[in-house]
Amino acid sequence: MPVGRDEVAAWLKALCRVYADHKAWLTELDAAIGDADHGINLDRGFLALAAELDSNAPADIRSLLQAAAMSLIRHVGGAAGPLYGTFFLRAASACAGKERLEAADVVALFEAGLQGIVERGKAVPGEKTMVDALAPAIEAMRRSLAASGGLGEILDAGAQAAEDGMKATIPLEARKGRASYLGPRSVGHQDPGATSAWLLVKTAAECWR
Numbered sequence: 001m002p003v004g005r006d007e008v009a010a011w012l013k014a015l016c017r018v019y020a021d022h023k024a025w026l027t028e029l030d031a032a033i034g035d036a037d038h039g040i041n042l043d044r045g046f047l048a049l050a051a052e053l054d055s056n057a058p059a060d061i062r063s064l065l066q067a068a069a070m071s072l073i074r075h076v077g078g079a080a081g082p083l084y085g086t087f088f089l090r091a092a093s094a095c096a097g098k099e100r101l102e103a104a105d106v107v108a109l110f111e112a113g114l115q116g117i118v119e120r121g122k123a124v125p126g127e128k129t130m131v132d133a134l135a136p137a138i139e140a141m142r143r144s145l146a147a148s149g150g151l152g153e154i155l156d157a158g159a160q161a162a163e164d165g166m167k168a169t170i171p172l173e174a175r176k177g178r179a180s181y182l183g184p185r186s187v188g189h190q191d192p193g194a195t196s197a198w199l200l201v202k203t204a205a206e207c208w209r
Helices: 005-021 023-033 038-056 061-075 080-094 103-121 131-146 151-167 178-186 192-208
Strands: none
Touching (some): 005 192, 023 178, 038 061, 080 103, 080 192, 103 131, 103 151, 103 192
């Protein structure tokens, strides 16, 4: 079943709820190795997006994703705003001119978003960042797509790989951002960015299954 404008809007609205529900957890994770504001910042950005969607929701997929990007860039502090803003901007570009997204288009959306994050943050897998959740998620999506999986199967595979990647950040030493200042003391803590990235993919799977 293709994903249309209404399904994309439903995903964004669900993310608003998910990040509100997980604000305290994400902030607690960030308190251990960062500035203790990751959950607070994401909740603020998505709360602003929710208000915008309620008052003046864009009419097409690309514009919806662009609205998400602008809201996060304007309202989310720290590294998360520019990184997630870039994710949604690149995702929007990947959806230009499309009224419906087939399974391959959804994978391309996430691929474009990840590429934007990598270029913006200069991170690679193994550095204890959101890339550690997103990169394996998208690789799993590609494999499922190549095996002729349906959209639900593709996204479920991505969500599981993102969760595994998120948990795999616990023994890693941080190499990027505020957490890198801790050096070996960052080992033993789950990365908050990888955690919010898992929620991003997991929520898409739940909305579009």
